Amino acid sequence: MELTVAESKNSFNAKKTLEVGDKSYDYFALDAVEGMEKLPYSLKVLGENLLRTEDGKNVTEDHINAIANWDPSAEPSIEIQFTPARVLMQDFTGVPCVVDLATMREAVSALGGSPEQVNPLNPAEMVIDHSVIIEAFGSSDALDKNVEIEYERNEERYQFLRWGAENFSNFRVVPPGTGIVHQVNIEYLSRVVFDNEGVAYPDTCIGTDSHTTMQNGLGILGWGVGGIEAEAAMLGQPVSMLIPRVVGFKLTGEIPAGVTATDVVLTITEMLREHGVVQKFVEFYGNGVKQIPLANRATIGNMSPEFGSTCAIFPIDEETINYLHLTGRSQEDIDRVEAYAKAQGMWLEQDAAEAEYSEYLELDLSTVVPSIAGPKRPQDRILLSDSKQTFRNQLPDYNTAGDETFEPVRAEKVETVSYNESWPGNGESAAEGAEGRASKPVIVESPQGGEYTLDHGAVAIAAITSCTNTSNPSVMVGAALLARKAAEKGLKAKPWVKTIMAPGSQVVDGYYERADLWKDLEAVGFYLSGFGCASCIGNSGPLPNEVSEAINEYDLTATAVLSGNRNFEGRISPDVKMNYLASPLLVIAYSIAGTMDFDFETQPLGQDQDGNDVFLRDVWPSTEEIESTIASTISREMYEADYADVFKGDEQWQGLDVPEDETFQWNEDSTYIRKAPYFDGMPEEPEDVTDIEGARVLAKLGDSVTTDHISPASSIKPGTPAADYLDSHGVERQDYNSFGSRRGNHEVMVRGTFANIRLRNELVDEQGGYTRDFTKEDAPQDFIYNAAMNYEAAGIPLVVLAGKEYGTGSSRDWAAKGTNLLGVRAVIAESFERIHRSNLIGMGVLPLQFPEGESHGSLGLDGTETFTISGITAFNEGDEIPKTVHVKAEKDGADAIEFDAVVRVDTPGEAEYYRHGGILQYVLRQMVKS
Template sequence: MCNSNDVYKIRTALETETGTYIYYSLSVLQDSGYDIARLPFSIRIMLENALRNLDDFSVTEEHISTLMNWGTVGTNKEIPFKPGRVLMQDFTGVPAVVDIASLRAEMARRGKDPDLINPLVPVDLVVDHSVQVDYFGTSYAYEKNIAEEYIRNSERYEFLKWAQRSFNNFNVVPPGMGICHQVNLEYLSKGVILRNGLLFPDTLVGTDSHTPMVNGIGVMGWGVGGIEAEAALLGQPVYFILPEVIGLELVGKLPLGSTGTDLVLTITELLRRQNVIGKFVEVFGEGLDTLSVPDRASIGNMSPEFGCTVTYFPIDDKTLDYMRKSNRPESQVNLVEQYCKANLLWRTGNEKITYTGVLTMDLSTVEPTVAGPKRPQDKVLLRNFKDRFIEILDQTYGRQYIQPNEPIVRWKGEGGSQPAASPSNGHPGTILEVSNRSGQKEVWLSTRREKFMLSDGAVVIAAITSCTNTSNPYVMLGAGLVARKARERGLDVKPWVKTSLAPGSRVVTDYLKRAGLLNDLEALNFHVIGYGCTSCIGNSGPLPAHIAQAIDEENLVVASVLSGNRNFEARIHPQVQMNFLMSPMLVVAYAIAGRIDIDFHKDPIDFDQNQLPVYLKDIWPEDQEIYNLMDTVLVRDDFAKNYGKIYEGNAIWQNLPVHDSKLFVWDNSSSYIKEAPFFNNLSEHPGDIKDIINARVLLHLGDSITTDHISPAGSFSESSAAGIYLSGLGVKKEDFNSYGSRRGNDEVMVRGTFANVRIKNRLAKKDGGYSTFFPDGREMSVYDTAMHYKAGNIPLVVLAGKEYGSGSSRDWAAKGTFLLGVKVVIAESYERIHRSNLVGMGILPLQYGPGETAQTLNLSGHETYSFRGLESEWYPGKEILVTAVNESGITVSFQATARLDSLIEIAYYQHGGILQYVLRQFLAS
C-alpha cells in the first residue's frame, strides 16, 4: 500500500484513542512552504495518494509536482491514482471476475503459479443488478422474484461464490441485501482507512458509473470500466489527466415543497449545460450546511449525468452525524475527525480555495421537477410538465393531443359508461375497442374487475427504485405519507400501472415499517419486490399481457415514472417510449393519476368516492411532518441488524455448490460463464503498432450514443443475433434472461453489441442494430455484417458525434466493439469512462479537429478509410492522418487527434489492452 520513499519528510504519527498510527501529513507539507491550503479538497486527496505511493516508477516526483502545482488552467499532464479499494456490482463484476479467472487459466497453461493472480486491494462485489420485477402488487412478490432470480442466475452466482472462496481480498454481498451504492454509503465506506498501521483517506473506484454517490460522505471515488477496475485490483494505477475543479457554491435553503430529488435534477441540468465533462466538481458554501449526507449523496450519484468525474463533499460535522446514525463505531468516527482535522481534509466553511471556476446556485429557487423523456439532464418543471408532454407528443411522435371531455373518462370501473363489451368481456386482457381521435390513440380494455382506457401518455410503470433516492429517508418517508393521505381520501393506483418498491437496503424497509407507512404503500400496490437496481437498469420485467398487446398493436406512446437516475431510450422497458425521473413522492402521485397529461397545479389527481376532486396539495405532506417522523423512526439498530449479516445470504445462497480449487472449472455447455477469449495464445512481447489500411465503417451514428445503445443490458428477442445464438443452444425464450445477466458469455455479448432496439445507424434503413455490408449493399444485423467483414480480414470503423459512450460504465461496450473487429472510433467527443475502456481493449479513439464533424467533412460512411502515422513515434494527443475514399474515388483527408491521453495509455494500446499489458508483466516476473 505504501513504501518508505518519503522524499518530502512528511511521514507523521497521529496519537488516537485506539493507538498511534502513521500518516502522510499535508499539514507538514504546508508548513514547509507549499501552499496546500489553496488546493481543492479533491486535489489534496489525490496529492496524498501520490505521496504515499511514490515509487519512482508508476508514481514519480514529477506526478507529485504536477499535483502540488495544480492550477486553474487545464493541462494535459497525467497523474496516477491507486485506490484503497474496489467496488463492483454483478452485471459489471461478473465479466471482470471471468477475466481474472481467465488470467489464472492462462498463467497455468504457461507453467506459472495461477495463485499469483489475486486482487491486491480489497474488492467488494454486491449482487444487485439481476433482480427483475416479474411479480408485483402482492405480498409474495419479493419471495417469488428472488426465487426467479436464483433460477435464472444460479450459474453466475456459483461462479461468484467460487471467486469469494478462491481469491484473496474478495468479498461478495449476496442477492437481496441492497444496491451497491447504498450499501457502500451505509456500510462499506469508512471515511478513513487504517491498514497495516497506516492511516489514509478512504478512496475507491467502482465498476458502476454512479460510484460518486459515496462522495456525499466525503469518500473520493468514481466509476471506471470493468477493464480499468481489473487493472486497479491487480495493482495498476488508474491514470488520468489532471482535472480542472469546478466549485459549486450553494447558497440559501430549499423551499417548502421541494425535495432533494428536485435539487438533484436541477443541478443535473445546470452542470450538464455548463459542460463539466471530465472535470471534478467540489461543493461548498453556506447552503451546504443545510444538506444532509443523503441529500449530498443523491447529488453525487448523478455525477455521470452531469458528465463530471466526481462531485465531492468534504468531510464535516454532517458527515460525522451520518456515520453515527448509520452505526459506525464511535472509535471510527473519532478517527475520521482526528485524521481529517490533522491533515487539511476537514471542511470548516472558511477555506480560501482556488477553483478553476465557480458556479453559484441558490437553493431557494429549486421547484418541483421531473426529467425526461430520454435523458436525465432534460429538466422539466412540474408546473410545465403537461405542456411539455403535449409538445413532445406532437414534435416527436406526430400526434395531436386531445383533452379528455371528463377528467375521469379514462377509467370508470364496472358499471360506468364505456364501449359495449364483447362476448369475452370479463376475461383478463380483453381489448374492447380502439379509437383514433385526430391522431391520438385510445384503447379500451377489460379485466375481470374493471374496464379502462389506455392512451398516449398513460403511466404503465411506476417504480420507486434506484440508490439515487431510496438512500434518502426524507423522500422515502414522504412517499409513504403521500400513500397514507391518498388512502385516507379513498384513492388507489390505476389498474394499468405496474407498481414496484425496490429499496436500496433493508434498512429502508425497517424504518418504513416502524413508521407504519409500508402498509400504506402496499395498499397502493407498492410492495417490496426486491432489493436491487430494478427498473433503473432495465429490469422492469414484462408488462401485463393485455397492456403489452395494446401498446404493440396500437403503437401507443406510454410512459414510466421512476425515482432512478437513468431514463435512456429503451433502457427502462422496450415498449415504453417516454421515461421520467422524479422523487418517490411524485412516483406515487402519478401512479394514482395513471397518466402524465395532468397539471398537478390545476387538475385533480383523482376523485374520491363522492366524486369530489382531490388535488396533489391535498395529499402532499408538510416538511415538518416528515422531519418529525425521521427523528422517530431512524435508529442505529436497523443498520446493526442488517449489516451484521450482510455477507450471509439466504438459504439458497448458502446451499449453492462451489468448486474448491484455485482454477475455475469451465463448463463448455454453459451459456452464462465462458473463459474470456482475450488472452489465449498471447505473444510474450507486443508487436509494433501498424497503420490501419482500407477499413470499412460498421456504424455511422449521431450524438449522445450511450453505452446502453452500444451494449444494452435488458431483454432481447428470439430474432436478435443473441436470441438466435441461444436458441441454437436449446435455450428457451423464457430462459434468455437479459444481456446484463449474460456478461460472462462473450458469444452472447458480442451479438448484443449495438443491438439496442432504438439505435439508429445511418448505414441501415431499419433501426435497432442493423448495418450494411459493402460493397454489395446487403443489410443485415450488426453482428452478421461484422462477421462478413472479419471473414475478409477487413478492419472496421465507427463514426459518431458528441458525447459518444455516455451513461453507464459498461466494459462490454468496449469488449463487444473489439470482438466485432472495430479498430478505430472517430467521434466529436467522448464520455470519460468509455474512451478509457476503448483504449483498454486496444481500440484507437480518434477525435475530429475543432469545428469538424462527419457532416462538415461530407463523410457518408460508405467510404474506405486508412489511418497513417501510427507506425511513427507516439506521444499523448498525437495527430493521425485519416483518408477516406468514397465510391466515386474522391478522397477526403483530415487530421484527427488520437485520444491516448497518457504514456501508460499508449503502452496499453501497444499491448492490445490493459489486461494484456498486466498479463505480460506477470509472465515476465
C-alpha cells in the first residue's frame, strides 16, 4: 500500500487530467505556473513536487513561485521542502534504520503514544547486497560457499530484517543473492512515473547509499542521504533543502572504439570534481545525450558522489522507454511514462531548446581515451598509456623503506591451503623489469605446488565488482569476450591474484550462460563469486594465506584493480595499499599482467601456445563483437523471469525463524542487533542547547578525510577495541565478520569509529585509530575509543578539527552516529561534503567551518588546546540561525587563539533538528504530539 497523495491546496489551479489509452490520471501541470516550462529538467521535477504537496505551511505559494522564478546565477538561499516518493535502502545502512524504527516503537510507548504509529508512510524498499564477503574464489563452487557462509554469519540480521518486512507496513525486502541495490532499483523497483491511486507524478527517491544516483540515468530525481535522514523521510518528514544551482553538462560526439563507459565516467568525474559541484545538481543535455545507452547513463549517474554533486541526471527520452520495455515493465507503465513526460515538457526532443543553467561544461565523447583512476581517489584519473610511469612515480609514497635493492628473498612456506582452486605457480614474477624503481622480490611457494615471485605493485585483487559497472552489458560482455580471446591464447590470471566476479544482477549470469561465456571467464580465473557489492564495499575477503603473509612480513606495496567506484585507503583490503578503478575489461587484463608496473602498449600479457607475444590489443574485443553478442543474448524475457518473484527468496531465506511481536524482543547477548541508545531518557520537550566549554580535540585531521576513515568499514582487526568487545562475548576471530554486517550493534560500531587503519590523526605519529588521551599525565597515545570513554567519564566534551572536503564518500550514517556516541559536540573543518554535514546535524553534532582562507594549520592550532565555543545558545532564541560562533583555544604558555567559525546549519529545518538533539528525536516528539 503506497502513501495516499495528500490533497494539495492547488493555488495555481494546476490539477489536470491526463488521458493515456483507456486510463486517465490526475496530475499537476507545470505550465499552470509561469516560468516552470523554462526550468532545467531536474528543477521541473522539484517544481511538480511542490505543486502536488502544497499545504500552505511546509510548502506555500511563495515556494512554488520561488522555483518558477529561479535565478540560475544566484547562490542558493531559498529553503524548500522536498517530499520523495519512496526510500531505498541496502542492508548495511538499512539494518540500523530498522533498529532505530524498532527502538522508536518502544520510545513512543514510553512517551504515551502507540507503537503502531511507527510505520513507514512512504514506500521503503531494501535490497540485501552488502553482506556477502568473497571468502571462496577461483572455483566452481565459490558462489555456493560464499552464500552458505553469508547465511551462517548473518542469520540473526536476516531474521531481524524479515521481522521488519512482516511487521512494518510499506516496507519490503529483496533477499540476498538477487543483485546490487542500485541495479535492482533501475531494473525493477523504479517507477519513473508513479500511479498512486490515479495520480501521476515523477518517481523521486532518496536512498541510504550515496550511489542511489544511479537512478538519475532513468530520469529519476534523488540522491543518497544518511540513514538518519532516510528514516525521517520514511516517517513522513520532507527533506529540507535549498533550491540548488544546476550545472549543465553538454555531451556531443560519440564514444570511439576501444573506449568504455568506465573511461567516460572517469573522465567526467575528473572534470566535475575539478570544476566543483558539491551541493549542486548536474544535468546532462544536448543531442549527444541521445547517443548514450541507458546503461551508460546509469553508470554516469552512479558516480555522482565521486564527483561530489547531489545528483547527475538525464532527461526522459526514447532510450528510457526502450530500457523500460527491455527490463519487463508493463505496457501500461511504459505508456504512462512517455505520455506524462511529454505533457510536462520533461521529454528530450532532438535539437531541443536549451534550458538556462547556473554553470556550463561540455565534453566531446570522441576525445575520451582509456583510463584508470587511483591509487586512492576516484577523481585521480590516469591515462592508461601513462599508468606504469604514474605507478612508479607514486610508489615512493607507499613504500616505507624507500629505495630497495633487487635481491630476492624466499618466504617461509605456509601450509594452510587457501579457499580456492588456483593453479600452482610456474615461476612467474611480478618483479620482471623492475629496474628503475624500488623492488623487493619475495619468492612464494604456492600450496597447490610451484612458486612465484611477488614484488611492489603486484596485483593482489582483481575484482569485477560494484553497482557502477557490473550490469552494464557493454563492459560486462566486453570483459567476457576479452577473457575468451585470452583463454584461446592460453593466458590466465597470475596465481597470486585473487579474482572476483560479483555481477550486479542475476541477468548477467543469464546472458553469460546464453552466450556460453562462463567457460572462458573461468579459464582465465573468474568464477561467479556472488551477487553483491563485494570488493567495492570492502568485502574482498582474505587474500590467500601465503600472499597475505608475504605482503605483511616483507612490507610489500600490493595493489588492487576493481571495476568499482570507491578506491579509498584501507577500503578494499587491509593487505593492499594502492587501489585502482578500471573497466571490467582492464580488470581482466591486469589479472593476467599480475602487476601495476605494466605498460600494455609495449609489454606482452604473455605468450600463446606457439610462443608468440600476446598484447592487450590482440585480445581486446571490437565494438561490433560486443554489440552483436548483446543483441543476440539479452532479452525482455530474461528480466521478467529473474524478477517474477523477487521478494520471495530462496529456501534459506524462507526457512528463517522470524519473531511475530509488533515490538522487537531484543537479545542483550546479541553481537549483531542491539537496541539503539539515542532515545534513552529522552524528555518530551527538548532541552536548550548549550555552549561548549573545556573541550579537547579527539582528532586533528587533514584534507579529504572520507566517511571510510570515520565510519567503521571493512574487516575487524584483532586487538582493537571492537575485536576486544567481540572476544569478550565469545566470538571467534574467524567469525568477527565485517563492521558493515554489525551495523545494528552500536557497541561494535562506536568502537570502530575513527579506527580506519589509514587514518592520519596529526595528534600522533602512528597511522590508524589512535589519539592522545589528555585525561592522563603526559597525554599518552591510546585507541580513539578508549580515550573518548575516559573523556566521557571525566565530563569533558570533544571536538574534531579537519581540513577540506570533510566527510567525502559514502552516505554512512555511522560516521555521524559514531561521532555522536564518542562524545564529539562539534566538528570544525575547512569544508564539508553534503551528506555527512547533514548527518552530523541529524545526530546533534554541530558542523562549523574555519573562516574563509583559514585552517587549523594557518591558525596555529596543534590539537593540544582546550576549546571554548560560545554563541551556540543563540539557537534557543527563535528561528534565526547564528551565522557564526566564537571559538577560543587555549593552552599553557601560549596566547589564546580566537576566531569566528561559520555555522553550517543551512536551513531552518536543520536548526530545528539540532535544537532537538537530532532528527529522530524531533520526529518522535512530533509523532507523540500528533
